[in-house]
Amino acid sequence: MRLLFLGDVMGRAGRDAVAERLPGLIARHGFDFVVVNGENASHGKGLIESHFQALRDAGADIVTLGDHAFDQREALSYIEREPTLIRPINYAPGTPGRGAMLAEGRNGHRVLVVNALGRVFMPPIDDPFRAVEAAIAACPLGEQADAIIVDFHTEATSEIQAMGHFLDGRASLVVGTHTHIPTADHRILKGGTAFQADAGMCGDFDSIIGTDTEEPLNRFLTGIPNGRFSPAEGEATLCGVMVETDPRTGLAVKVMPLRLGGVLAQAEPGF
Ligand SMILES: [Fe+2]
């Protein structure tokens, strides 16, 4: 199977890049399944329903979220009727929506996607390791799931690496989101799980993690808020990870990073 994961879509620039580039990517590389993290797609804060639909229309099979999941409060209601939108699994019991979804890919493959929030340099939340473990135990790779993708949304690369090793051999891909900066450590772990500590964002990198530089820079210099953060609106770089799996085991046989367009652009790799 061929899987594509795209990191945090940031504002209009990120949404436009996904709409313009994702359909062609799917056609050129024959991806069977696409996951997109949409937690910042609506002006950097959360995801309104029309922007969720636009990500789906561009080719996302599942849209994941993160700490900004419910910044747009309408997500608290429409997530209940949109099974292809998932929020972190380790929110308190009773939180609207679901944290894992078994979905069908283009060729009938069953793909389990799990989203979780980390706890290092992040607000307090339930244990992500046990929560992800329970979701995977209920739907094991090579049995109920042909592929398993875990989007672990957190700040510390150590915590993401811990999740990668924890799930090695039990997931097709463990990938980090949230920092918005793509890491250069993509690889296949010993047990066969593809890994990258952060996928990077789909947004304008001529910015401070996707935000216009002026106000964040002001706050670093003075500590005094002087306005709102607004997403940078130059051309976005589409950042993600491409994985090919062995259809018999669901484990990874190839992993490659992707950076298309904008100031971080690299040539589109053959995949
Ligand atoms: Fe983000």
Ligand SMILES: [Fe+2]
């Ligand atoms: Fe985040």
